[in-house]
Amino acid sequence: MLGTFRIQLVFSTLCENKKRFTNFKQNIMKNIFLIILFFPLVAIAQVEVTKDYAGMISGASYQLDSAETPSFTNVRVGAEAVWAVNPKFEIKSFGVYQTPNTFIHSFFGVYRPDSSWIIEAGKIATLMGHHRPHPVSSGSHFEPWSLRQIPGGGLGGAVRFIPNSSTEIAIGSYLRDSVFEAQTKLKFNSFILGGYYQPETNISGGAITFEKGRVTTTTAFQNDKLVANLFLLTLGRNKDFMFFSDMGFGLDTESVEEILIRGEWGLLKSFELEKFEGLYSLSYTYETNSMNSYLFVHF
Numbered sequence: 001m002l003g004t005f006r007i008q009l010v011f012s013t014l015c016e017n018k019k020r021f022t023n024f025k026q027n028i029m030k031n032i033f034l035i036i037l038f039f040p041l042v043a044i045a046q047v048e049v050t051k052d053y054a055g056m057i058s059g060a061s062y063q064l065d066s067a068e069t070p071s072f073t074n075v076r077v078g079a080e081a082v083w084a085v086n087p088k089f090e091i092k093s094f095g096v097y098q099t100p101n102t103f104i105h106s107f108f109g110v111y112r113p114d115s116s117w118i119i120e121a122g123k124i125a126t127l128m129g130h131h132r133p134h135p136v137s138s139g140s141h142f143e144p145w146s147l148r149q150i151p152g153g154g155l156g157g158a159v160r161f162i163p164n165s166s167t168e169i170a171i172g173s174y175l176r177d178s179v180f181e182a183q184t185k186l187k188f189n190s191f192i193l194g195g196y197y198q199p200e201t202n203i204s205g206g207a208i209t210f211e212k213g214r215v216t217t218t219t220a221f222q223n224d225k226l227v228a229n230l231f232l233l234t235l236g237r238n239k240d241f242m243f244f245s246d247m248g249f250g251l252d253t254e255s256v257e258e259i260l261i262r263g264e265w266g267l268l269k270s271f272e273l274e275k276f277e278g279l280y281s282l283s284y285t286y287e288t289n290s291m292n293s294y295l296f297v298h299f
Helices: 002-045
Strands: 047-063 071-086 089-098 102-114 117-125 153-164 167-176 179-188 191-198 203-212 215-222 226-235 241-250 260-272 277-285 290-298
Touching (some): 102 153, 153 179
Antiparallel strands (some): 102 117, 153 167, 241 260, 260 277, 277 290
């Protein structure tokens, strides 16, 4: 009887401990579940949408040689969000979708040890990409051919020294298409200079951007293969007209006639309405021998 009682007592104690352990485990799992459930909500509550974009481009061409009239329409939407983890560190991300099947995404961290230094890493716009418009913008949606010859985003990081608003010195390294690439940037007043080099492929290039008053121009080059230039001149009292020249020169061509591989010249007229803005454009394209018209609207 005594032995049976002891066995029952031990069994009862084990059952009680097991019950307590089960309750404890359930409470732990419940707390973990609540943390997992509510942590994203807390994070989202601190996220700020800093950029958003929605726009449409519609264009048509009249080919002078064949009298054909091809046309196109595409739509782009995108947004950028920032999570300020603390006063010195933030996480940024943006996504862009453009019809028919283009998706651009970036996710990176930015650390500012003081007002003059920036350290950034992740899937990010490269230093050469600073010569191009931000992907979540009308400028990127209507980006000229010359600027598209400049390297864009990659996986890597950069260290940037910015003592004032008109000066910047930066170096970075990235993987683009699984190839290592080193880049540098120098900004001084109205000039931005950049360069890149891939040791594995021996590909190198650079870009120079000048912007002052009504004039903006960017020249990009790659080894001995290509030179591209975009020239913009704002016109009119209200600055609502713009002349543009978008040109490309192939340096590895065999004949002089083939040197000009890209040429488009035209006039833009911007407009603003209550909820959106945009532009009309008329231009001539050299390589297709065509007259072009564009209608571009965005919110």
